[in-house]
Amino acid sequence: MTHQRSIEDLRAEVDQINRDLLKLLSKRGEVVAQIGHAKTQEGRPNHYDPAREDKQLKEIESLNEGPFTSAAVKAIFKEIFKASLDLEESNDKKQLLVSRKVKSEDTVLDIDGVRIGGDAPPIIVAGPCSIESEEQMEQTAAYLAAKGVKILRGGAYKPRTSPYGFQGMGVDGLILGSRVAKEHGMLFVTEVMDTRDVEIVAEHADILQVGARNMHNFALLREVGRARRPVLLKRGLSATIEEWLYAAEYILSEGNSEVILCERGIRTYEKWTRNTLDLSAVALAKQETHLPVIVDVTHAAGRRDLLIPLAKAALAVGADGIHVEVHPSPATALSDNEQQLDFAGYDKFSDALSTLLRQPVGV
Ligand SMILES: C=C(O[C@@H]1C=C(C(=O)O)C=C[C@H]1O)C(=O)O
The missing domain is CATH 3.20.20.70 (Aldolase class I)
Incomplete structure (x- = not known):
């Protein structure tokens, strides 16, 4: 007889998965920020790279074994790319010498x-x-x-x-x-x-x-x-x-x-x-x-x-x-x-x- 797990028990597992996912997301964010920094140093002001995003989506689709549909998984990853790009760009702006984030008081x-x-x-x-x-x-x-x-x-x-x-x-x-x-x-x-x-x-x-x-x-x-x-x-x-x-x-x-x-x-x-x-x-x-x-x-x-x-x-x-x-x-x-x-x-x-x-x- 299969043992039916309680909702509380299952939720505890979901909570743990959330924590793991968050850790992985944060780690991904850090790596992406490094990519952003490297792009800036190379003099590439445009961080958005649709071809790179597309390549990742294709791979994700081919690896997906369910239970989520590929469309659902892709939508989630697109959100991740979008947040990553925002992070890349805002980090990059933070470092600009013209920015108030670097120097808050007016230059006179x-x-x-x-x-x-x-x-x-x-x-x-x-x-x-x-x-x-x-x-x-x-x-x-x-x-x-x-x-x-x-x-x-x-x-x-x-x-x-x-x-x-x-x-x-x-x-x-x-x-x-x-x-x-x-x-x-x-x-x-x-x-x-x-x-x-x-x-x-x-x-x-x-x-x-x-x-x-x-x-x-x-x-x-x-x-x-x-x-x-x-x-x-x-x-x-x-x-x-x-x-x-x-x-x-x-x-x-x-x-x-x-x-x-x-x-x-x-x-x-x-x-x-x-x-x-x-x-x-x-x-x-x-x-x-x-x-x-x-x-x-x-x-x-x-x-x-x-x-x-x-x-x-x-x-x-x-x-x-x-x-x-x-x-x-x-x-x-x-x-x-x-x-x-x-x-x-x-x-x-x-x-x-x-x-x-x-x-x-x-x-
Ligand atoms: C991190 C990069 O920058 C952006 C973010 C991406 C991502 O989150 O995977 C992919 C392409 C770029 O739009 C990159 O170019 O690799």
Whole structure:
């Protein structure tokens, strides 16, 4: 006669199996975390590997002898893969140098007394799209300095869509921009596009800009990471927030922790604006990283009539500053003449933002 086991007895066995399963699951989790770490070290930001998951499911199916159906067993294992992937990715994120999990307090840059990020009042980075002439830079710097702007921008190397467009003044532009900024007590930020130019740009600029089109240029990111200059890193045209933060990670991983993130709008199907300003990216970057985040309203909108509301919105979601293009005569500018502000336009812009900027506007 077969001995009928009691429910209590059977449940005790189930409890023990649960404990064993949990131990095995935990052990599996630890191994998976190691795989995740190895992937990160190999520079594979994408941890998901459907082919590998599929291979395991096939093997599990072939080994399955019941009583569960293969569909049921596979569903359970798919859940395990999903949890494993989450674990891999969250462990990996935890180790990112840009992450608040590694450094909880805000990074505050202090560049020759100009503070950016954390509790510092929002900063304005302003100036023409391209450096074109001595007169243009002189007028712009004098005007902006009088308005209390501390950071002068201007491109000497221009990433133009057409190879026949104005390509910038190069080294002459660097020398001009840095001299004029210094004369007016401002910092000078300019874009560097080529690893070969990082040294010369760092010699003249106080802040190196990596532009949207170069956000995925990993060699350039590493090179500016080795330069002893703060870096303003724009988000790529079609970059996800994760890709943008990994780009910043490249710079930090080379030992340069002075990075300012700059959201500048992303490409969407919308045609009434040049790009679509992604405000959730600003809020998320502030939440997930300790780096200062600023917003380039000029490129985000691509049209002057939206600059004030977009700048207000950016500051409302926690941006540490605004980047805006200002030119003495936008109509005759050699690049971006649709979207730069003239001085009268900037007067209105800064007046509209004065309370949000928490600093005196103009003199
Ligand atoms: C652990 C890995 O990463 C992920 C998780 C898997 C798993 O839990 O088995 C399988 C493939 C990947 O989606 C791996 O690639 O082996």
